Amino acid sequence: ILLKSYYMITEELYNEEREIIKFIMLFCSNNISGVLRDRDTKFNVKFKDYKNGVITFSSVECNKPGVSLDDYKMRPLDGEVVFGANVFLFTAIPTQDNAISLPDAIKSHPKRKTVRIKVAGNPFIQKLDAYLSLKVVDPSIQDEELAKKIHLIISTIESTLMRSENYDIAKITLFDGTEKNPILQLIKKYQKPFVVFDTANFSIKDESVLTYQDYIKFMNEAGLDSKAILAQLDKMKEFYKTHKIRSEATVPLIFEEEVIGIIKVISLKDVMNKTNVIRLKQLALKAVDDLFTKCAFEIVSKDPQTIVDMSVNGAKFIINQPDFYKYLRLMKRLYVQLVFKDETTIKTMATIVNIYEPTLEGYRVIGVKFSLNMDWKDKNKLEEFIQSVVRLQDKGDVIA
Numbered sequence: 007i008l009l010k011s012y013y014m015i016t017e018e019l020y021n022e023e024r025e026i027i028k029f030i031m032l033f034c035s036n037n038i039s040g041v042l043r044d045r046d047t048k049f050n051v052k053f054k055d056y057k058n059g060v061i062t063f064s065s066v067e068c069n070k071p072g073v074s075l076d077d078y079k080m081r082p083l084d085g086e087v088v089f090g091a092n093v094f095l096f097t098a099i100p101t102q103d104n105a106i107s108l109p110d111a112i113k114s115h116p117k118r119k120t121v122r123i124k125v126a127g128n129p130f131i132q133k134l135d136a137y138l139s140l141k142v143v144d145p146s147i148q149d150e151e152l153a154k155k156i157h158l159i160i161s162t163i164e165s166t167l168m169r170s171e172n173y174d175i176a177k178i179t180l181f182d183g184t185e186k187n188p189i190l191q192l193i194k195k196y197q198k199p200f201v202v203f204d205t206a207n208f209s210i211k212d213e214s215v216l217t218y219q220d221y222i223k224f225m226n227e228a229g230l231d232s233k234a235i236l237a238q239l240d241k242m243k244e245f246y247k248t249h250k251i252r253s254e255a256t257v258p259l260i261f262e263e264e265v266i267g268i269i270k271v272i273s274l275k276d277v278m279n280k281t282n283v284i285r286l287k288q289l290a291l292k293a294v295d296d297l298f299t300k301c302a303f304e305i306v307s308k309d310p311q312t313i314v315d316m317s318v319n320g321a322k323f324i325i326n327q328p329d330f331y332k333y334l335r336l337m338k339r340l341y342v343q344l345v346f347k348d349e350t351t352i353k354t355m356a357t358i359v360n361i362y363e364p365t366l367e368g369y370r371v372i373g374v375k376f377s378l379n380m381d382w383k384d385k386n387k388l389e390e391f392i393q394s395v396v397r398l399q400d401k402g403d404v405i406a
Contacts, residue, residue: 040087125313133347135310180267183335205246
């Protein structure tokens with residue numbers, strides 16, 4: 007079961023005419039204001055009415071004297087409306103000085119708390135380059151030496167768990183982004199071990215770990231009804247009984263705030279306790295340290311990657327480097343370096359919080375959130391840069 011509540015992409019696309027008309031009628035009935043843009047030209051409009059495929063405005067004001075929508079008849083403009091908690095984006099085609107045709111599609115995303123500027127194609131930005139890099143451990147990489155190192159570390163820890171820690175089964179798995187098991191999604195979300203202390207008693211709780219109580223809540227939030235959840239629990243109980251499993255624990259391997267894999271152990275004889283879990287967490291830390299000290303490699307973008315838009319808190323990038331594609335997944339950490347026209351730079355960590363549909367060229371599109379620990383001087387510099395672009399856009403007659 008793939009839980010949409012965890013892997014949800016926040017951008018929504020509406021391309022059915024009835025959906026589009028519903029939003030337009032909503033804008034008109036509330037006399038909502040919007041903005042239509044073409045590079046450095048901006049029209050502030052107020053929605054009035056919709057009829058027979060045409061949207062009319064009660065007022066249209068341009069930031070350039072003497073320019074009207076008539077000058078852009080049948081030429082596309084970028085439309086934006088802020089309504090409620092969302093921002094709605096569409097392509098606007100003017101039909102006369104106070105009207106546009108019904109758009110073919112509307113995109114929406116939650117309204118951001120900080121100012122966000124368009125970067126790609128913005129005439130007020132002479133230069134702003136972005137270089138990205140990822141640090142990864144990949145057991146599937148075609149490198150015999152590296153594969154041997156990874157295998158040796160994993161097999162050594164698995165052997166230690168069975169011989170020294172007395173578990174009957176021990177397995178380390180590194181994630182590749184395709185994990186669909188709800189328990190793995192639960193672990194990814196909360197970054198805590200999932201433990202069944204006693205398979206004969208699912209009701210045992212512990213604040214330091216995830217249990218089947220958390221699993222039930224997680225599945226409820228994902229929209230599964232109680233009957234289906236109970237059926238899942240019955241299957242698990244039968245599985246434990248059939249395979250004579252007494253206790254099990256799944257402990258996350260966490261690197262830079264991302265769960266990169268798990269250690270799973272099973273006991274056929276003894277019931278686990280808190281001490282066992284503490285020891286497993288210590289071994290998980292050692293496994294991560296060994297893997298990233300001895301087996302990690304870094305992928306660095308050779309060329310600048312396209313910045314679609316940006317705020318002081320995050321950005322949207324188009325990734326054109328295929329080496330990156332297999333490692334792009336939600337909550338993955340990456341490094342971002344922004345280079346300005348005066349060659350000064352900002353370097354920060356970021357987390358992937360959105361993965362959008364690929365471009366027509368097959369490039370990947372991601373939304374990232376910048377680290378809260380960004381250096382305060384860098385944050386101030388970024389804020390100042392964004393505000394300067396906003397001021398230039400509002401004036402509309404000066405190129406940065």
